[in-house]
Amino acid sequence: MQVILVDLCKTFLGSVIAVDNLNLRIEDGEFAVFVGPSGCGKTTTLRIVAGLEQPDSGSVYIGDVDVVNLPPKDRHVSMVFQNFALFPNMNIYDNIAFPLQVRRWSKADIDKRVHEVAKLVGVEDLLDRKSKQVSGGQAQRVSLARAMVRTSDVLLMDEPLSAIDAKVRIQLRTEIKQLHQETKITTIYVTHDQEEAMTLGDKIVVMDRGCVQQVGTPYEIFHKPKNLFVALFVGSPTMNILEGKICKDENRGLMVELDGMKQQIPSRFCDALLNSNIEMVKWGIRPEHIKLVDGSEIDDTTGIVQVVEPLGSRDLLTIHAGHHTFKVMAEAEAVGHYNPENSCFLRFSGDFVHLFNAATDESLNGQP
Amino acid sequence: MKPNYFRMAVAYFVLTILALLVLIPIAAGALTAFKPSGIWVSSPPVWIFKPTLDNFKTILIERTQYMQLRNSLIISSGAVLVSLILGVPAAYALARFKFKGSSQLLGWLISLRMIPPIVVALPAFVLFRNVKLTDTHVGLILMYLTFSIPLVIWIMRGYFFELSPAIEECAMVFGCNRINALRRVVLPLVIPGIVATALLVFIFCWNEYLMALILSGRDTQTLPVAAATYVTRVEVEWGNLFAMNLIIMTPIVILAAIFQRQLVRGLTFGMIE
Numbered sequence: 223m224q225v226i227l228v229d230l231c232k233t234f235l236g237s238v239i240a241v242d243n244l245n246l247r248i249e250d251g252e253f254a255v256f257v258g259p260s261g262c263g264k265t266t267t268l269r270i271v272a273g274l275e276q277p278d279s280g281s282v283y284i285g286d287v288d289v290v291n292l293p294p295k296d297r298h299v300s301m302v303f304q305n306f307a308l309f310p311n312m313n314i315y316d317n318i319a320f321p322l323q324v325r326r327w328s329k330a331d332i333d334k335r336v337h338e339v340a341k342l343v344g345v346e347d348l349l350d351r352k353s354k355q356v357s358g359g360q361a362q363r364v365s366l367a368r369a370m371v372r373t374s375d376v377l378l379m380d381e382p383l384s385a386i387d388a389k390v391r392i393q394l395r396t397e398i399k400q401l402h403q404e405t406k407i408t409t410i411y412v413t414h415d416q417e418e419a420m421t422l423g424d425k426i427v428v429m430d431r432g433c434v435q436q437v438g439t440p441y442e443i444f445h446k447p448k449n450l451f452v453a454l455f456v457g458s459p460t461m462n463i464l465e466g467k468i469c470k471d472e473n474r475g476l477m478v479e480l481d482g483m484k485q486q487i488p489s490r491f492c493d494a495l496l497n498s499n500i501e502m503v504k505w506g507i508r509p510e511h512i513k514l515v516d517g518s519e520i521d522d523t524t525g526i527v528q529v530v531e532p533l534g535s536r537d538l539l540t541i542h543a544g545h546h547t548f549k550v551m552a553e554a555e556a557v558g559h560y561n562p563e564n565s566c567f568l569r570f571s572g573d574f575v576h577l578f579n580a581a582t583d584e585s586l587n588g589q590p
Numbered sequence: 591m592k593p594n595y596f597r598m599a600v601a602y603f604v605l606t607i608l609a610l611l612v613l614i615p616i617a618a619g620a621l622t623a624f625k626p627s628g629i630w631v632s633s634p635p636v637w638i639f640k641p642t643l644d645n646f647k648t649i650l651i652e653r654t655q656y657m658q659l660r661n662s663l664i665i666s667s668g669a670v671l672v673s674l675i676l677g678v679p680a681a682y683a684l685a686r687f688k689f690k691g692s693s694q695l696l697g698w699l700i701s702l703r704m705i706p707p708i709v710v711a712l713p714a715f716v717l718f719r720n721v722k723l724t725d726t727h728v729g730l731i732l733m734y735l736t737f738s739i740p741l742v743i744w745i746m747r748g749y750f751f752e753l754s755p756a757i758e759e760c761a762m763v764f765g766c767n768r769i770n771a772l773r774r775v776v777l778p779l780v781i782p783g784i785v786a787t788a789l790l791v792f793i794f795c796w797n798e799y800l801m802a803l804i805l806s807g808r809d810t811q812t813l814p815v816a817a818a819t820y821v822t823r824v825e826v827e828w829g830n831l832f833a834m835n836l837i838i839m840t841p842i843v844i845l846a847a848i849f850q851r852q853l854v855r856g857l858t859f860g861m862i863e
Contacts, residue, residue: 295762295763295766305756307759321765324770
């Protein structure tokens with residue numbers, strides 16, 4: 223069922239703004255991920271959808287119904303909590319059966335359904351165990367089973383993987399995505415981990431300070447960040463950002479003067495720049511888009527390797543060039559070629575350059 | 591790591607001395623309870639004698655003090671029941687919701703327990719006499735609630751605090767209203783706390799002397815007040831007094847032995863915040 227949030231506002235203690243006039247539409251069957259740093263309002267928004275927080279103003283539509291005044295139990299949502307929230311006094315079976323027991327299903331129906339779901343998420347062998355006798359990964363599987371045992375309109379997940387070991391986390395991530403592909407249940411997933419957001423989401427909602435910064439597909443969020451916050455938040459290691467002044471070159475058109483080096487501005491930005499009186503910009507490029515080359519082109523920049531961090535298939539290099547320090551992700555074929563103190567040439571391919579208005583941090587929106 | 595035997599030995603030695611300091615008078619008293627009236631007090635004390643139940647017969651049958659036992663049971667259990675019924679939901683509310691004045695309310699509750707009872711004894715007597723609650727079970731129960739409800743609230747609040755709110759939120763998302771979530775999920779988890787608190791309140795009411803002395807009368811006298819009557823102007827009826835003491839102590843000792851673990855947990859709980 224689709225979820226529509228209209229003009230949501232929520233403050234805590236009368237002054238801390240958690241959610242600031244949020245509008246959002248999540249389509250039926252979509253996997254939406256709220257991502258942002260802690261305190262950005264993503265969990266609060268989720269809890270408002272669940273009915274665990276009451277917004278100061280605004281509406282929450284699930285399907286066509288405004289549920290904002292309904293208690294959680296009447297909203298047909300189910301939820302997975304960060305700390306699993308298994309009922310410690312019950313065994314795994316009763317935990318999964320709980321939503322059905324509360325709604326007075328018959329014993330036989332409950333039994334059938336619990337086994338179905340337990341099998342689906344792979345906790346069939348654990349049904350007799352006590353809640354305390356399962357590992358974190360298992361506990362979150364159980365909690366997932368409990369959330370899916372009753373057909374609900376929306377599945378809400380509040381950082382479900384952040385309390386789980388790294389290895390199991392990645393495995394569960396795949397399983398969650400697979401389960402969503404099979405069930406097609408509308409899902410809202412909250413995480414602070416941009417990688418998790420990218421891998422899981424059909425739609426990614428990047429939030430900061432209670433506001434939506436950008437809504438888009440993982441591709442859009444990564445390649446066309448709307449502002450500096452999104453650009454810096456998404457991608458690891460983070461985008462290299464330098465501040466510089468726009469200037470004109472007789473032969474080469476618009477250039478940006480970055481302390482100690484000059485770079486040509488890709489033509490796609492020129493219209494926007496010429497039509498405005500922007501002087502200062504922030505110029506950004508992701509570490510994986512910087513090429514290590516032989517220095518044959520005019521804009522290639524010489525640099526000195528400072529640190530080499532091998533990541534296996536690639537090397538993360540810290541390179542000093544101009545008066546700046548760049549993070550560069552060396553491609554597979556360059557792995558092992560560079561050592562500290564080596565000199566090198568960097569090429570910043572115009573196709574991958576991002577420009578932001580230095581005054582507003584908004585992207586200048588050049589189409590690649 | 592190798593245990594430090596010397597330190598353990600010292601610790602056990604000190605603890606043994608302390609335990610003996612507490613236990614010897616109790617043991618001597620308990621012995622006296624079974625002594626025939628001639629040798630209650632003698633110098634040197636008699637350690638070997640033929641035990642008799644005469645003292646118990648005297649106090650329970652001749653002086654019908656099973657009535658006081660009954661009064662103590664009614665008042666203590668009544669106070670436990672009412673303070674749990676009122677205190678546990680209050681503790682839950684104070685643990686989960688912040689509202690205007692909630693922290694002041696908590697401070698006020700704990701301050702009730704700081705007042706020396708003697709301060710309120712006389713006003714309480716006048717007050718209770720005016721509303722005709724002196725010499726009634728209800729009157730004493732009411733008086734004890736002033737002290738026991740804050741105790742229940744503070745201890746139980748600690749237990750509720752320790753429970754993640756996610757557990758009841760989870761129950762609420764999956765189909766319970768708050769009351770149902772409390773009943774089905776939260777309360778079963780704090781039963782150890784409730785047991786410990788109940789026991790503490792029971793012990794407090796059972797042992798209470800001052801208020802009982804002032805507010806009870808012929809029909810509602812409790813055991814501690816009755817025990818005190820064995821110290822007369824003429825003599826101290828040692829054997830009867832210690833028999834009485836044994837009757838007062840035994841149920842508490844048994845209860846404490848059964849619920850020892852919850853009791854220790856209850857006492858050290860909620861204090862951490």
